[in-house]
Amino acid sequence: MEILDLLIIGAGPIGLNCALEAKKNNLTYLIVEKGTIVNSLYHYPLYMRFFSTAEKLEIAEIPFITTAPKPGRQDALEYYQGIARQKDLSINLYEKVLNVRKNEEIFEVETSKSRYSAKNVIISTGFYDLPNTMNIPGENLEKVKHYYTEPYPFAQQKIVVVGSSNSAVDAALETYRKGAEVTMIIRHSEISKSVKYWVKPDIENRILEGSIKAHFNAELTEIKENTVIFKDEKGELHEIENDFVLAMTGYLPDFDFLRNTGIRLEGDCLNPYYNPETMETNIPNLYLAGVVCGGKDTHLWFIENSRIHASIIIKNILSAH
Structure with a gap:
């Protein structure tokens, strides 16, 4: 079985950004996503408009072109899914990750369809799947x-x-x-x-x-x-x-999944532990990226302020090679 340099859980904007950084640095990678590309955005209200302007939602310095002052749901779907097509990102869709276990230096990842081995894993699963x-x-x-x-x-x-x-x-x-x-x-x-x-x-x-x-x-x-x-x-x-x-009471990350991977959850907000300088959790080579980092405080991280997580993580992975 091939041992990937990196397996990314979640094909949201930040997961895609992590894949783009991995590809740019010639790392072998795979995104595994339980739904479609940017699945959470797909399930947003049809006429939703972002608070952020388009340039703050851009990833990998790829221009987000829209005529509206504030892009809407369909604009975002076209932008992010277009990037996945144009950059030919390696993504397995409608495949749910069930377990992540570390066996010595290698992660064994079990999904609803297969098993994978990877040296590093990024969890970028957002928080839109479980209602509060x-x-x-x-x-x-x-x-x-x-x-x-x-x-x-x-x-x-x-x-x-x-x-x-x-x-x-x-x-x-x-x-x-x-x-x-x-x-x-x-x-x-x-x-x-x-x-x-x-x-x-x-x-x-x-x-x-x-x-x-x-x-x-x-x-x-x-x-x-x-x-x-x-x-x-x-x-x-x-x-x-x-x-x-x-x-409309808000949504929460999948805390059971995080616990089962061995990530430490801290405080009343169940903040998953990570090193902000590397985004690495208490488990070496297991990283968090995007809004999942905030635990119950789902208003802490957005696309615009967590885009940087991708470059931080890939830089740390490369430094260990």
Whole structure:
């Protein structure tokens, strides 16, 4: 069996960047991805626009050309998947990594389709695959959605949107404009300060005029077939009619997978341990790259500030040769 210089888990923007750096430095490599290329971006809402401008999303100094001031989901898919095609990157798609074990100096990687051996492994799996659950009765009902794609299925429906981040605000505004009756249940006292600056006034004005109902310092406590129950800021319970719940409560890395590889998780945020100078974990030659580095703090790393991880890791791998 061939022993690769590097196996990369995840074909997101940072995983692709790691592959580009490996290829540039003549390392043998393979990306293994459980879905499609930039799988998380593919599952973003159809009309999502990035907070970042195009140049901040570029990898490997390849220009990201778009006519829009802020690129959208389709722009990003065209850009990153186009790079994978043009650069003929070695990627195995729809292949899930099951186990990563180190046998002396070599990693043995078991997937849903095969087994691989590699001297080095990079985990660049992001955090979009596991929703941050509310752990309340009724959360497993079919009407509860932890992922939002587009507003059309919710026309003329009574919608509860949980959260006040970008995803929650986008879902609330888009479904409202397609005729839904929208109620937001928000744990905090205001709309999140991280909401895109061109969207924040829109949601605040819709709430102010009463077009979208919002309950601040509130918490959803139970979901039923035709209603939901929430607790307001005074601790009083209210039951309202409901057809769908859009639980935009965020997402988490696959901590079980990280633990099973032997990576040490630290603190309340379960931050995976790594050396910021090399991105190497507590296991020699096992690296982290991208937003997975933040643990539960998924707002710490973005494409624009974690692009550098690729060059840091490849430089460290080359220094050991």
